[in-house]
Amino acid sequence: MKQEYDYIVVGAGSAGCAVAGRLADSKVGTVALLECGGSDFNRAITIPIGFASTVPKAGPFNYGYVTEPQPALNGRRGYQPRGRGLGGTSSINGMIYIRGVASDYDRWAAAGCEGWGWGDVLPYFKRAECNERLGGSAEDALHGGQGPLHVVDTRSTNPFDRRFLQAAECAGLRYNADFNGPEQEGVGFYQRTQRDGERWNAARAYLHRGNPQSVNGGRDNLDVLTNSQVLRVLFAGKRAVGVVVTRDGQEYTIRARREIILSGGTFGSAQLLMVSGVGPAAHLRSHGIAVVHDAPGVGQNLQEHPNVKLQQRVFSTDLYAASLRGGIRLLGEWRRYKRERFGMFASNIAETGAFFKTDPALSDPDIQLHFSTTLNDPAARRLHGYSLNVCVLRPHTRGQVLLASPDARTAPVIDQNLMADARDMDTMLAGLRVARRILDQSPLARLGATAHNHAALRFDGTDDEAARAFIRKYTDIVFHPVGTCRMGGDSASVVDPQLRVRGVEGLRVADASVMPDLIGGNTNAPSIMIGEKAADLVGGSDRPQGQALASVWTSAHGQAGTPGGATGRPVPVTTNA
Known part of the structure; x- marks a missing residue:
């Protein structure tokens, strides 16, 4: 292990891989990427369906955090998986590629994130993306075709996904062929971060460069150090000069000649700042930590997408379950996958979904749906069924992350404060009404499914108190935590728009923790975008070449087709039907 580098990147997650890989490629100096987990060369990661084994419990690829009791959810504790090892959460997530909408980022800018x-940010999304629809061409108005992150269409043909699409159209949603296209609203297939039927995580994109035999992609100026837990950042006065690392039972000091970039994620980066002396002074002192800089915003502003599942039981071996007949079906699918890299093992179990507005007056969708071809109930693993997940996209509630110990190896205290704001409850209830209406449409209803967790509820306004009790009982999350190192133009923000930590020097944060507000969708693609942009900010490069079209989102971009002969008419979706 070398003792000094030009740049040290802490955390090999979605943003960290992008930062380190791009910095190394730009030849601005030597780069050390420190990751406390291990390698991502494992079938549980590379085979898409493998996330069903890595997400449910803590292990070598998942921290498996548990939250504080949530008062608005009957005091229940939540489960918060986070990726561990090269690729971070991009190694265990659902692989769904969503950017959000243009106004998400324009709101960031309007709030001081110049x-x-x-x-x-669009040029960075495009620079990262290799969308198979472009067939190897460089780009179009909204997508990139030659970036390191492969984005593909489904390699599964589950009939239940098509039934869901048909049911959603019957309920009034129009078909949308590209949720990252000119408009987000509608129902359709999700694109995913895969290649040739395998997961394409951030490590494969930015570190290995497609070569599983080379952790650093053959770069002589990039050292990727796994099983290296960073305990704290070292300061000389107010300047970050190095990190203390434990590896193989030994402690080391690694110094940075230029800068240190924290990419430990929404929980890890805030925690590392605090154990290093940057955070709320009184809280740090309560743990015996010397204060380098009093930064009250560190660990605050935690945001997460609340989620409720409507689960339906119906027997079909097209649906995932740990039953005898389901197992026999999967044996055949495994043989198919080995031959063709196609079918159920290439699936993320959430191939389709939707975005819609609960109020037609809204400018953007406020609800996202994920249709899952499994019950998503650990207590009913042997039962076949499907789930419709209802997600509130822009919650009003804010939580926090605090230290449980001055030791960075101890899990932090995570309090999401879910559903504490009554407006989030109202939005969830409105979203559930639309979701239930979709389930009641003929393409799904005629299969004779039985309600698994919502039998007596209609969500039609006849018993809102019972519906709210259901929400309090079943709300969980979609694993999209952001915001604990908020970026902004104000002095109370943790990082400035160049991602520099306020009050100190030589230290930046680049990951989902800097997001001032949640975007309208899954957060992996925006996290990678942040890493791409951070590399240019650190290296002093200009924005990627190409159009920076703020208006292109709403420009004409062709009309999507529809599946199975459906009309795809743009029918407004409201909660009044």
């Missing part, structure tokens, strides 16, 4: 509007 340089983070839609016209500023």
Whole structure:
């Protein structure tokens, strides 16, 4: 292990891999990427369906955090998986590629995050993306075709996904062939971060460069150090100069000649700042930590997408379950996967979904649906069924992350404060009404499914108190935590728009923790975008070449087709039907 590098990147997750890989490629100096987990060369990661084994419990690829009791959810504790090892959470997530909408980023810019509007970030999304629909061409108005992150269409043909699409159209949603296209609203298939039927995580994209035999992609200026837990950042006065690392039972000091970039994620980066002396002074002192800089915002502003599942039981071996007949079906599918890299093992179990507005007056969708071809109930693993997940996209509630110990190896205290704001409850209830209406449409209803967790509820306004009790009982999350190192133009923000930590020097944060507000969708693609942009900010490069079209989101971009002969008419979706 070398003792000094130009740049040290802490955390090999979605953003960290992008930062380290791009910095190394730009030849601006030597780079050390420190990751406390191990390698991502494992079938549980590379085979898409493998996330069903890595997400449910803590292990070598998952921290498996548990939250504080949530008062608005009957005091229940939540489960918060986070990726561990190269690729971070991009190694265990559902692989869904969603950017959000243009106004998400324009709101960031309007709130003081100069340089983070839609016209500023679109080139980075495009630079990262290799969308198979472009067939190897460089780009179109909204997508990239030659980036390191492969984005593909489904390699599964589950009939239940098509039934869901038909049911959603019957309920009034129009078909949308591209949720990252000119408009987000509608129902359709999700694109995913895969290649040739395998997961394409951030490590494969930015570190290995497609070569599983090379952790650093053959770069002589990039050292990727796994099983290396960073205990704290070292300061000389107010300047970050190095990190203390434990590896193989030994402690080491690694120094940075230029900068240190924290990419430990929404929980890890805030925790590392605090154990290093940057955070709320009184809280740090209560743990015996010397204060380098009093930064009350560190660990605050935690945001997460609340989620409720409507689960339906119906027997079909097209649906995933640990039954005898289901196992026999999967044996055949495994043989198929080995031959063709196609079918149920290539699936993320959430191939389709939707975005819609609960109020037609809204400018953007406020609800996202994920249709899952399994019950998603650990207590009913042997039962076949499907689930419709209802997600509130822009919750009003804010939580926090605090230290449980001054030792970075101890899990932090995570309090999401879910559903504490009554507006989030109202939005969830409105979303559930639409979701239930979809389930009641003929393409799904005629299969004779039985309600698994919502039998007596209609969500039609006849008993809202019972519906709210159901929400309090069953709300969980979609694993999209952001915001604990908030970026902004104000002095109370943790990092400035160049991602520099306020009050100190030589230290930046680049990951989902810097998001001032949640975006309208899954957060992996935006996290990678942040890493791409951070590399340019650190290396002093200009924005990627190409159009920065703030208006392209709403420009004409062709009309999507529809599946199975459906009309795809743009029918407004409201909660009044």
